Amino acid sequence: MNETLSFGLMAFTSFFTLLNPLGTMPxxxxxxxxxxxxxxxxxxxxxxxxxxxxxxxxxxxxxxxxEFFGISIHAFRVVGGIIFFLMGQDMLQARLASTKINEEDIKSYVNDISITPLAIPMIAGPGSITNGIILMQDAHSVTLKVTLVIVIIVVLLLTFVILWSSTKLVKFLGETGNLVLMRLMGLIVMVIAVEFLFSGLSPMIREMLDLQ
Structure with missing residues (x-):
C-alpha cells in the first residue's frame, strides 16, 4: 500500500509539473x-x-x-519545438486573434487546434510522454500500472477544469486584453520552443560527434 501511494504521489507530481495546466491556460x-x-x-x-x-x-x-520506427524522444522534442515556434510567431503578430472564424468553419477550427497544438504537443508533449514511458517501465505490478493510468486521467481532468474555468477570464480581459496577453504569451511560447529545440538537438549533436 505504501509503495502504491508513494508511486502515485510521484507520478501525480511529475505529470502535473510537466503538463503545466496553468501555463497552458493563457x-x-x-x-x-x-x-x-x-x-x-x-x-x-x-x-x-x-x-x-x-x-x-x-x-x-x-x-x-x-524503437520500431527508429524514432528518438530527442527528435520528438525538435518537432515539438518547431510547432511551438510557428505558433508563437503567429501569436506574437496577433494573427490568431485577428483571424475571424466563419460559423461554418468553427467545427473544423475546433478539431484542428484541439488535437494540434493543444493536445499534442502542448498538453501531451515530449516531457509528459517520456515521463509516462519511464514510469510504466518502473511499474512492475498490475496495481502500479493501474495507479499510473488513474493518475494520468486525474491530472488531465484537473487540466480540463483549469481550462474550462479560464473562459471567465475572456470576458474580463476584453479584446484589447486578449491581444496584449496573446503577444506576451507568443513571446514566451517562442522561448519555450527554443528550449525544446536545444534540448532535442544537443544530445543528437553529441551523438553525431560521438562526444559523451
Missing part, C-alpha cells in the same frame, strides 16, 4: 478568444480526451513504437 485563452463559451469548452474537452488517449497509449507502447 495560450488556450488566446487561441479560443473568438469562440463561444460552448465551443471553447468543447475544444478543451476534445483536447483533454486526445491527450488522455495519447499519454496512456504511449505509456504502454511508446518504447516499442519508438
Amino acid at each position: 495560450v488556450f485563452l488566446t487561441m479560443t478568444a473568438n469562440l463561444s463559451p460552448e465551443e471553447r469548452t468543447k475544444t478543451a474537452r476534445k483536447a483533454i480526451i486526445t491527450a488522455i488517449i495519447t499519454l496512456i497509449a504511449f505509456s504502454f507502447s511508446g518504447k516499442v513504437l519508438f
